[in-house]
Amino acid sequence: MKEPLLPEPSDTSRENAAEVERVLRTLGKTDLDQLRVHEGMNLGRVSIVHGSHAEVIWCHRDGHEEVSACQYATNLNLRPVAGDWVSLRGNYIVAVFERRNALERPDPNLRDVQVLAANLDLVLLVVPIDRGLNVRMLERFAVMAFDSGARPLVVLTKADGASDAPTLEIETELVVPGVDIVTTSSLSGEGIEQLRTLLHEGVTAVMLGASGAGKTSLLNALEGSDETTLSVGSSGEGRHATTTRKLYRLSSGGVLLDIPGIRLVDLMTGQSGVDETFRDISALAAQCRFRDCAHNGDEGCAVQAAVDAGELAATRLENWRLIQANMAHQSSRRDPATSAAKRKRRR
Numbered sequence: 650m651k652e653p654l655l656p657e658p659s660d661t662s663r664e665n666a667a668e669v670e671r672v673l674r675t676l677g678k679t680d681l682d683q684l685r686v687h688e689g690m691n692l693g694r695v696s697i698v699h700g701s702h703a704e705v706i707w708c709h710r711d712g713h714e715e716v717s718a719c720q721y722a723t724n725l726n727l728r729p730v731a732g733d734w735v736s737l738r739g740n741y742i743v744a745v746f747e748r749r750n751a752l753e754r755p756d757p758n759l760r761d762v763q764v765l766a767a768n769l770d771l772v773l774l775v776v777p778i779d780r781g782l783n784v785r786m787l788e789r790f791a792v793m794a795f796d797s798g799a800r801p802l803v804v805l806t807k808a809d810g811a812s813d814a815p816t817l818e819i820e821t822e823l824v825v826p827g828v829d830i831v832t833t834s835s836l837s838g839e840g841i842e843q844l845r846t847l848l849h850e851g852v853t854a855v856m857l858g859a860s861g862a863g864k865t866s867l868l869n870a871l872e873g874s875d876e877t878t879l880s881v882g883s884s885g886e887g888r889h890a891t892t893t894r895k896l897y898r899l900s901s902g903g904v905l906l907d908i909p910g911i912r913l914v915d916l917m918t919g920q921s922g923v924d925e926t927f928r929d930i931s932a933l934a935a936q937c938r939f940r941d942c943a944h945n946g947d948e949g950c951a952v953q954a955a956v957d958a959g960e961l962a963a964t965r966l967e968n969w970r971l972i973q974a975n976m977a978h979q980s981s982r983r984d985p986a987t988s989a990a991k992r993k994r995r996r
């Protein structure tokens with residue numbers, strides 16, 4: 650029998666590595682997350698960010714886990730967000746691992762992109778149906794979700810208050826073709842078990858929706874927890890019950906990020922997300938005579954022809970136009986050269 654060239658690791662260190670891996674899995678680590686730390690450092694995942702420090706759930710080398718408020722090392726490579734994997738030395742975050750994807754929107758003052766959450770498998774588009782379906786909102790959220798690179802999933806909420814949920818589900822399918830839909834009620838418990846099944850170990854999900862859509866209520870229904878929710882005003886909008894982005898570990902094994910409601914006007918859209926959300930229009934556009942067809946009375950426009958033939962809803966094209974206009978507006982505001990040029994022209 651040949652002697653092994655290298656000594657086998659001792660049983661205890663093997664066990665501990667397995668225990669560390671087990672803890673990281675409960676934090677949502679997947680095979681896609683390549684996390685290697687240097688000697689003397691520990692691995693963790695950011696659960697909440699409070700300005701100058703972050704709460705990190707992390708794992709000792711011996712496999713026991715801890716939650717610490719961590720400061721940022723000087724020259725930290727990235728500003729951490731909820732969902733980030735980090736290297737810790739003591740109570741300092743010394744490195745943020747490269748993100749495999751991220752949910753983003755522009756900074757409210759439009760100077761920079763704001764990262765809402767990182768390293769996601771699912772983006773739950775949380776949309777209430779107790780006052781019918783807000784198609785424009787769903788479209789915007791879908792575009793944002795597709796742009797993140799994670800898989801979108803529609804979660805219709807407040808089904809207990811909906812007049813005709815089955816019809817609204819069909820309407821939803823037409824807005825986001827090919828995206829799965831779960832209809833829920835945090836009040837009656839409808840759909841909650843189905844959601845639990847989807848949020849198994851290895852899945853990190855973030856809830857994207859307007860304030861008052863019922864995101865935190867979903868979390869409470871899933872976990873039997875008691876996080877703050879607030880009633881919705883007559884406009885249907887909530888009052889920002891949730892004010893921080895926070896990562897929760899679910900009893901179903903998955904990880905769920907609850908974030909404050911997003912206002913429709915804050916939504917950023919990217920072209921690839923628009924193309925995914927409006928797959929019907931993208932497919933038709935390939936048949937237009939001109940590659941840069943604006944589908945707005947252009948000669949040989951296949952999209953307009955489909956509307957005329959009753960094969961594509963005119964409102965669908967109208968919404969597509971609105972999103973394109975909004976995108977152009979946002980990118981011109983983001984790009985200082987364009988804004989300067991505009992200001993000049995206005996003078």
Ligand SMILES: Nc1nc2c(ncn2[C@@H]2O[C@H](COP(=O)(O)OP(=O)(O)OP(=O)(O)O)[C@@H](O)[C@H]2O)c(=O)[nH]1
Pocket residue numbers: 806807808809810833834835836837858859860861862863864865866867877878879880881887888889890891892908909910911
């Ligand atoms: N009838 C009914 N009401 C619901 C349901 N889910 C949530 N609500 C109510 O909707 C209101 C807003 O719910 P929240 O869970 O706070 O909404 P949110 O999306 O977390 O809102 P923000 O934290 O502000 O972004 C609360 O008054 C909830 O009781 C539901 O399934 N049915």
Ligand SMILES: [Mg+2]
Pocket residue numbers: 864865866877878890891907908909910
């Ligand atoms: Mg909330």
Ligand SMILES: [Zn+2]
Pocket residue numbers: 934937938942943944945947949950951952953
């Ligand atoms: Zn066209």
